[in-house]
Amino acid sequence: MVCRRESYRVRPASRGDLHLIPALERAATKRYGGAGIAKVYDSLCMTAEQIEGRQHRGRLWVAVDRDERPVGFATWSVLDGLAHLDEIDPIAERIGAVNTILVAADGTLEGSNSDGFGFLENLRQAAPQWRAELGPVVLLGAGGSARAAAAALVDAGVPALRLVNRTIARAEQLAQDIGGPIEPYAWAQCGAALKDSALLVNSTTQGMKGQPALEIDVQPLPPTAIVYDIVYVPLETPLLAAARARGLATVDGLGMLLHQARPGFAAWFGVEPQVTPELRSFILADLAS
Numbered sequence: 001m002v003c004r005r006e007s008y009r010v011r012p013a014s015r016g017d018l019h020l021i022p023a024l025e026r027a028a029t030k031r032y033g034g035a036g037i038a039k040v041y042d043s044l045c046m047t048a049e050q051i052e053g054r055q056h057r058g059r060l061w062v063a064v065d066r067d068e069r070p071v072g073f074a075t076w077s078v079l080d081g082l083a084h085l086d087e088i089d090p091i092a093e094r095i096g097a098v099n100t101i102l103v104a105a106d107g108t109l110e111g112s113n114s115d116g117f118g119f120l121e122n123l124r125q126a127a128p129q130w131r132a133e134l135g136p137v138v139l140l141g142a143g144g145s146a147r148a149a150a151a152a153l154v155d156a157g158v159p160a161l162r163l164v165n166r167t168i169a170r171a172e173q174l175a176q177d178i179g180g181p182i183e184p185y186a187w188a189q190c191g192a193a194l195k196d197s198a199l200l201v202n203s204t205t206q207g208m209k210g211q212p213a214l215e216i217d218v219q220p221l222p223p224t225a226i227v228y229d230i231v232y233v234p235l236e237t238p239l240l241a242a243a244r245a246r247g248l249a250t251v252d253g254l255g256m257l258l259h260q261a262r263p264g265f266a267a268w269f270g271v272e273p274q275v276t277p278e279l280r281s282f283i284l285a286d287l288a289s
């Protein structure tokens, strides 16, 4: 797929696109088959039933031109856990998940996780006044993204990480897996956790489009505190709106999404992308459409 970003957009495939997929695949194999590029086959590799099944399961996406005509497609499979990888970097091992896989020259698969990197880079870019030693951090949630954020914050040197989660057992498990100064808190203790904290991070699904707003009062936070919501749809969550109304500095989740892609892009394509205001505007326009 050749893609000039101002002319094409990517969306989930619809049933109406399906009859074009074999033609796109034929064009790609004709152009690139035999060129030695990984994952470009010399002949068609999907049957009509497979194409339909992938679209049905949401695993088929198309790039369309201005006239909504598909000009390329992508599909993927879910592998079970980390079992298929030959090597996993220590951070991904600690977090318990990978989001980037690199095929080494000898064909071995190396897994890594850049979510924590993206989380921290976004915080440093959007709130340059934040430093780990400024004070305790309150992290809401103990799911997959919380594991990455917690590892990044502990490694950055925060003096205390107050981990507030609805299911306390999950917070306790996270504290044990990640290590460092993590203190599990029950949800009802959230107000107490916020007093004297320098940073509040939401990594729960609350406030995300289709979910109820996070039920939390930002009043106990000190006036210098920063509020960071990693949810990025919508960009201005009710939590960020409440923090802004109180005059607190805020950080939204879009930058984390952009920064976490940098290490993978650099490893795959040899180019270190920059997260610029232009890139952010481009993605925002895409999300709005």
Ligand SMILES: NC(=O)c1ccc[n+]([C@@H]2O[C@H](COP(=O)([O-])OP(=O)(O)OC[C@H]3O[C@@H](n4cnc5c(N)ncnc54)[C@H](OP(=O)(O)O)[C@@H]3O)[C@@H](O)[C@H]2O)c1
Binding pocket: 115, 118, 140, 141, 142, 143, 144, 145, 146, 165, 166, 167, 170, 203, 204, 205, 206, 208, 230, 231, 232, 253, 254, 256, 257, 258, 260
């Ligand atoms: N900006 C980015 O790049 C980025 C990256 C990854 C994720 N995200 C966003 O982060 C959010 C979380 O993703 P995830 O993958 O970590 O999800 P997850 O693994 O499913 O974890 C969900 C978390 O939300 C908590 N939760 C769910 N419903 C709740 C409720 N009613 N009240 C209080 N807590 C509740 C869960 O608590 P329990 O343990 O009690 O169930 C759990 O801690 C999503 O909105 C996702 O879009 C953003």
